[in-house]
Amino acid sequence: MAPHHMSDNQTGDVISYKEVNDDVVRTMTETGKWYYIALAGAFSGFLAFWILPWAYQIYKGQGVSGLNTPDFWGIYLTNFVFWIGISHSGTLLSAILFITKTPWRRSIYRSAEAMTFFSVATAAVFIFVHMGRPWNFYWTMPYPNQRQLWLNFQSPLMFDVFAISTYATSSMIFLYFGSIPDLAAVRDRVTGWRKQVYSALALGWRGTDSEWHWLFKAYTFFAVFIIPLAVSVHSIVSWDFALSKVPGLAKTIFAPYFVVGAIYSGSAGIVTLMIIFRKAMKIEKYITLNHFDKLGMLLLVMSLLWSYINVIEVFTGWYANTSAENETLVYRMFTTPYAYMFWLMIVTNTLLPLLFIFKKCRTSILACLVVSLGINVGMWLERYLILTTSLPRKFLPYMWHDYIPSWVEISMTLGSFCFFAMLFLLFVKLWPSVSIYEVKEDIGIPMRKGGGHH
Amino acid sequence: MSGLLERIAGKLRSYREPGYYTKLDHKWTMVIDLDKCNGCEACVVACYAENNLPVVGREECEKSRAFSWLRIERYVEGEYPDVKVKFIPVMCQHCMKAPCETGCPVYATYHNQDGLNVQVYNRCVGTFTCATYCTYDVRRFNWFTYKWPKPLEAQLNPDVSVREMGVMEKCTFCIQRIRSAKDTAKDESRPVKDGDIKPACSQSCPTGAIYFGDIQDPESVVAKLAKSPRRYRLLEELNADPSVIYLKRVMGDGTSSHE
Ligand code: SF4
């Protein structure tokens, strides 16, 4: 790739190739006590907060949730949209930064891509959680059957099935392709069962010029393919709501609104995760303050965009001036408890990120942590408000009814975070979570001559 | 030349000529005369009995999970003693451009050749989309598998299936009665006559406020009533083209029940 200048060096004081190899493999082979404690915690949280309540719900029926007649969609769909949103940045960011050859991508993209894949998985489970008869989920797949039953391709949920499964598959392949040389590097320095597993995963990678060449081709292809895909996935998720007629949901601005919101919350998710990750794994020299500086700028821009669209959304609702739209707006912005949530969301998503105007804040880990957590809370609230303030105030006032989530729903929300944490913890042990070969590029010594890339 | 192009364009477009999608065997329509309706809720009870609707009890009703496919909406206007109470029976409007139908990913709800919006219980996977999209909030969900205590299960209507948990349902225009009327007519080798079909709500209404029939037959009662100057449809501005037609109630002071 491009010749390396010293200014390209994003990774602090990394000395040699060997050190990079050792550092990354160390994150996989040396396991401390705290790791096991965290994993056990996440796993038992996943069992207790998610699996058990879900089993209870499947056994008793959806009635154990707080859903009721106008409010058919509640926290489950909020979580679904939230996790899809979180998934949005990893792969998308990685692909965009790859195409634009941005050097600071190299040490963070692997874990960001993993984050994408795991949050898509979490989101996908929520589709099943919110269904009345989840055991029939395969009916939403187009498979030939004797009764010639077919799918309704007008339905935005149908678009969803395709969009999300395509997105999950391609982000998984993208993650895998990018990891092959590293899997080979790991293969070469582990023993025992790991050796066999990574030999299989590395697909016999030897690092020849032509292998690098083809890998680069395939990787570029997926990077280009994934960008429009990511945009379309969240547009389609927004159509689940926007293709209805419900005041507060039927907005033409929803597709860009959701895409921007997704990238916004996803980037905030990356920042939070990176802070925890670099601390826990002691890899501060790979993920440096410089990365947080750049991500902070991204968050600032997304925050401004998001706020702009939010203003437009409220404005168009108000400008329509139908009684139903007005009622929804008043309900959302000036009625307790939703007013608290709404204005809290404005504080965390519009005002707080303005701190990132200052470089001091962008390079302070504490500020980054506070702001990114705030954004994630705010973005969750945004999705929650969209559903819980629109559906209870539909057209016929006789059917207005508020939605109060039940313990089952709240517990499964907590459980989803445990599930995500569990997947990520397993990932850092089983997969090279920092890209070895691309960090090496950063060090600035040419690795090979001619032909090869990376 | 331009004439030729227009002809070709016309040919291509012909499949979407107005009426293409609405060429139906029948177009079952309900007319509800609000001037006659006194809000006694006999129709609601009849609907419960006819369609095997579970009675869910007070607690569930407070959570807004009452099962009534048909409800009498009550609105109170003004302060005592100058109060006006208005009520209107609302069931599935069998919209011709139903918002609910586009939402279902598996075609559990679709439009049939009789102009009815039908719900296939066996196909329903419970995504709630139809109920969210329905602008009239008439869809009901089986939150649990409901049980009928001992002697009561004997009164279940054998013509109507008992639904299981996780399935969406709503007013069917008493499709079982439509079916049996059609079958009788077929046995007697004649078309269905106006008045052959009476849904439970219409049958039980003491003042005869609910009329039912095929609006495509110009001689039918509903077709004639539909021309009334008092005619209106609920939330017509949403353009869902509902098949339930209401006749306004005209008050003593000349105002009508529909603002
Ligand atoms: S009233 Fe509701 S359920 Fe009935 S057809 Fe219209 S949108 Fe569908």
Ligand code: SF4
């Ligand atoms: S037509 Fe039948 S199902 Fe519909 S409201 Fe009347 S009684 Fe109930």
